Amino acid sequence: MEYALTRIILDRMHKDRRDPAQLRCAAEIVVFGSYATGLDTSESDIDILCVGNGLRQKSRSLDLSWVSDAAVCERAWLGSELAGHIAKYGVWIKGTGQWRTCVFGGAEAIERKRKRVISLSRTAYRFWDKLHPIFQEQYNITIRRELQRLALLLSGVRIPPTRLLDDEWGDGKHDTLLALRDSIKELGVYEGQANVPTILRLPA
Secondary structure, eight states, X not given: OHHHHHHHHHHHHHHTTOOGGGGGGOSEEEEETTGGGTOOOTTOXXXXXXXXXXXXXXXXXXXXXXXXXXXXXSHHHHTSHHHHHHHHHOEXXXXXXXXXXXXXXXXXXXXXXXXXXXXXXXXXXHHGGGSOHXXXXXXXXXXXXXXXXXXXXXXXXOOOOHHXXXXXXXXXXXXXXXXXXXXXXXXXXXXXXTTOOGGGGOOO
């Protein structure tokens, strides 16, 4: 699997006219997301984390991020949502990833996710009537996924790739979503019940 992923990385970098030689300075290279779990489609980009010093590269086919050797051992990284996801689902192309044994569920990650849900919800509420139905549906999906991620973080569960999130966590979690919705309402996200995205007014 590692060899196949390496070939995909190199092919994508050549396609984007990126120099793969920059990867030589990475102490670790790890693939995560859909390609790491075999859930990729023809539309999927490949998500890569490199440990070392480099520049972020993002295109439709490639998402390459860097974290420094020092930062990978710091609490801010070890308690992050991304570190938790990579520790469980990542496939190491280079390096051992010893830091993953120190990953923990951080309160900071939960708070960041809570703020994101609130921000998304407030924006949707404010502009809902002006949004095209396509964008309303996109907001519904995004808010639903972020609520699910928040629920998982609160439960101490590592966040799975989005397709697993949709397939395995999309159904049967309405009670949790409703509880989170009620908590968000209590924080004053909405002034009333009108125009609330459909995922936030699931039947009890």
